[in-house]
Amino acid sequence: MLVLKNICNLNLENTITCGQIFRFYKEEDDSYTIVITDRVINLKYVDNILYIDSNNLDNLEPIVKEYLDLDRDYEFIINKIRKKDNKISSCLDYSIGLKMIKQDPLECIVSYIISQNNSVRNISNSLNLISERYGEKVVFRDKSYFLFPTLDKLKNISMEGFRECKVGFRDKYLVNIIESICNNELNIEKIYSMDSKESLEYLMNFKGIGMKVASCILLFAYQKFDVYPIDTWVKKFMENEYGIVGEENIRKYCFETYGKYSGLAIQYMFNTKRNG
DNA sequence: TGCCAGGCCTTCC
């Protein structure tokens, strides 16, 4: 068990259940168990203390700090956003302690391809099926969990295999994109060093990745906070609260108002509209 | 039953 003291501005529920990640379990003691790239972790946060347990304690502190983005000054960013726009204050207040999780790019790409025209419940179901069938089994606290499959495992999954995991019509996108990653046509490491515009265009070259999916990947795996996924929830929120209709109008407003923190602003809106 | 869900691609004007 690892204990981190004096952790501020963290709310695990908002961070974990706000629709960034799809594979987590809420425990009876209000802690959360999450399957990350190479291990299972349990997180419990009480009185500014974060208790971390895992089946693998190696290098655990830096891994969790990076995953939960604990070293970034969110108070500074939120104050910047709040100053730009009074109407977003309720979202910031509702979503207090929401951190942008730094996800594994491969799992994130697969997750958000599955997310198109889909519900969070169905997305979670598909990702769990894929992991159970093709991922490595890990035992933690006497329970079995399954890691998300490595690229080597993913590349052997056929269209039918994906279809059996309930991904529906997205099967072909997944097979093609995994193949593109394998032959280095899609270089997931290169994206770290690209700027946002360049990386959006790069990702959108691949079938199954449009503006929304590309934005989610860049925001959630690459921490490009100036990209902002506009989905049905955000559209509803912008229409109801601001009277702004149409994706292009929303895009223009967010860019002009929130600038390099647009992605965070949108995520707070999404969480408030969907969970609030 | 019909509509919707962290949309995108193809087809048709």
Next chain:
DNA sequence: GGAAGGCATGGC
């Protein structure tokens, strides 16, 4: 170049 239609699946 923009608007419509189709798409797997499951919850409500």
